[in-house]
C-alpha cells in the first residue's frame with residue numbers, strides 16, 4: 001500500500017478509536033496498541049511531510065457529548081508530548097536547553113535561568129478544569145477538544161475533596177487536575193456491582209461524563225490538582241509557588257512532587273516512581289517532567305498540541321488486549337478448581353503472556369465471559385502477579401461458550417459448587433490435591449523442609465507411594481537412594497531436613513496442615529492461645545468464634561478439619577514419629593500473686609539489662625498487661641533511660657513510676 005493510503009487509513013482508524021475512548025469512555029483497544037498506531041502515523045507524516053486535515057496528531061482530545069453545556073476554557077488545555085524511553089527524554093531536554101540558550105543569546109540583559117525540573121506522577125483518569133470566581137466554584141469541565149469542554153459541575157461536586165469555596169477571592173481562576181477512581185474503591189465497587197468495571201480510568205471518565213450525578217456519586221471519585229491554567233490577577237514565578245498556592249487553597253495535591261537541578265537526577269527519580277507504581281492506590285501511566293521556572297515556560301511556549309516545557313515519560317503499559325483461546329481447570333490443594341485461561345501470546349510489561357487467571361466460575365459470570373471463547377479481551381498485569389482477564393473488549397460480541405466441568409479433571413470425581421467455586425471432594429485420592437498438600441506442608445512458612453519442591457512431592461507420590469504429610473516421616477535412606485536424581489548426599493539432606501522439621505513450633509505445624517480459610521496469622525493466634533495441639537483439635541465453634549479475628553467460616557473450617565478421622569489419624573501418626581508441634585516459648589503458668597499481677601504496665605525509655613521485649617514477656621508471665629500508651633487505666637510505668645513524653649504524662653496523671661532499673665529487676669526476680 002502506498003504511504004498516502006496507509007495514512008488515510010490510520011487517520012480514519014485513530015479517529016474512530018478516539019471517539020470510543022474520549023467520547024464514549026469505552027476504548028476498543030488498549031493504550032499500548034493505540035500508541036503504536038499513533039506513532040506509526042506520526043512517523044509517516046514526518047517522512048512524507050504531509051499531514052491530513054483531520055489527523056489526530058493535530059488536535060487535542062475528542063468530540064463533545066450532547067446533553068452537557070459547553071464550557072469555553074479561559075486558557076486552552078493541552079495534551080502532553082511523550083517520551084517512551086530515556087533517550088527520547090534526553091532529546092526533549094536537549095531541545096529545551098537549546099531553546100533556552102537561543103533565547104539567552106538574544107536577551108543577554110535578562111537571561112533565563114538554567115533549566116531545572118519538577119517531576120510529578122502522571123495520573124490516568126479524566127482531565128478536570130475547575131473555574132472559581134471570587135472564591136466560589138462556578139464551573140467544572142472536561143478537557144473536550146482543548147478549547148471547549150463539557151460542563152460537569154454537578155458531577156464534579158460529588159468529589160468530596162474538591163473545594164466548593166477557596167480562600168483566594170481575587171477574580172477568576174481555572175485550576176486543572178485529574179479525576180480518578182482509587183483502585184481500592186474500584187475493587188470494592190466491583191465486589192457488589194452487577195456489571196463490574198474493567199478499568200479505573202474509564203470508570204472515572206464514564207462516571208464524570210454521566211448525565212446523572214447520582215451515578216457519579218456512587219463511584220466515590222477522587223482528584224489530584226496540578227496546575228493553575230488561568231488567572232485574572234495572580235502570576236507565579238515557579239512551579240513550587242503554584243503548588244503552594246493550590247495547597248493553600250485546599251486543593252488535593254499529590255505528595256510525590258520532586259525538584260531537580262540536574263537532569264540525571266530526573267532519570268533516577270523516574271526509576272523510583274516506577275518501583276512505587278505497583279504500591280499506589282491509583283493508576284498512573286507515567287511521570288510528567290516540567291520546567292520549574294515560569295518565565296522559561298512562557299519563552300518556550302506551545303505547539304498546536306502540547307507545551308514545549310513539559311513531557312510525559314510513559315511507563316511500560318500494564319494493559320493490552322488479546323484473544324481468549326481456551327480455558328483449562330486446575331485442582332488446588334483444598335480441592336478448589338481454578339479456571340486458567342490460555343490466550344493468544346502477547347507482549348505485556350516485558351514478558352510474553354500466555355496464561356491468565358479467571359479466579360472462579362462466579363468471576364466468569366460477573367465479567368460476562370461465559371460466551372467469550374475466541375473473542376478479544378482486555379488483560380492486565382501489574383508487577384509480578386499473574387495477568388488477569390478484565391472483560392470482553394466489545395460486550396456485544398459473543399464467542400463460544402466456556403463449558404464448566406462436571407467432573408474433576410484430575411480424578412473424575414463429581415464436582416460440587418460452593419458459592420462461586422467448584423470443588424473436588426475426593427481429598428484422599430485426587431493426585432493434585434495430595435501433591436499440593438504435601439508441598440504446602442513442606443514450604444518455608446510451614447515445616448520449612450529445605451530443598452523440598454513440587455517435583456519432590458511428585459516423585460515421592462509416584463515412586464514411593466507418599467500420600468499424606470505423615471508418610472514423609474517414614475521415609476528411609478534405602479527408599480530414597482533408589483530414586484532417580486537422588487544421590488547419597490541428596491537423600492541424607494532430605495532426611496536431615498525432615499528430622500529438623502520435627503522441632504517446628506505449633507503455629508508452623510498448624511499452618512502446615514493447610515486448614516481451609518486459615519492463614520499464618522490465625523494459626524499463630526491459635527498456637528498462642530491454646531499452647532497445645534490437642535487443645536486446638538478439641539476446640540469448639542463457640543470457643544473459636546470468641547477469639548480475635550475468627551469469624552464463623554474460619555471457626556467452622558477449623559472444627560470440621562479436625563473432626564475428619566483421616567486428618568486426626570495423620571496427625572497422631574506424625575506425633576508418634578517424633579513431630580513435636582512445640583508450644584510457643586514463654587512460661588505457661590501465669591503467676592497471680594506477684595507485685596505485677598493484674599497491673600496494666602507501660603514500658604518506656606531504654607533498659608540496659610534486658611530489652612523492652614524481654615521485659616514485656618517477663619511482665620506478662622507475672623500476670624501484668626503490657627500496653628503501649630499511658631492513660632488513666634495505666635497502673636505502673638517503667639521508665640528507662642531517656643524516657644520522654646510517656647513519663648511526663650504518667651507524672652501528670654499521678655501514676656506510679658519505677659525509674660530505677662535495678663529496682664525493676666529486683667521486683668521481677670523477687671517473684672520468680
Ligand SMILES: NC(=O)c1ccc[n+]([C@@H]2O[C@H](COP(=O)([O-])OP(=O)(O)OC[C@H]3O[C@@H](n4cnc5c(N)ncnc54)[C@H](O)[C@@H]3O)[C@@H](O)[C@H]2O)c1
Pocket residue numbers: 017018021022027028029030031032034035060061078079080081120121122123124126127128143177178226288312
Ligand atoms: N485506547 C484507546 O483507544 C485510546 C484512544 C485515544 C487515546 N488513548 C490514550 O490517551 C493518550 C493520549 O492522551 P491525551 O492527550 O488524552 O493525554 P496525554 O497522555 O497526552 O496527557 C495529557 C493529560 O495528562 C493528564 N495528566 C495527568 N497527570 C498530569 C500531571 N501531573 N501534569 C499534567 N498533566 C497530567 C492531564 O489530564 C492531561 O490532559 C494516548 O497516549 C493513549 O494512551 C487511548
Ligand SMILES: [Zn+2]
Pocket residue numbers: 331408409410411412413424425426430431
Ligand atoms: Zn479430583
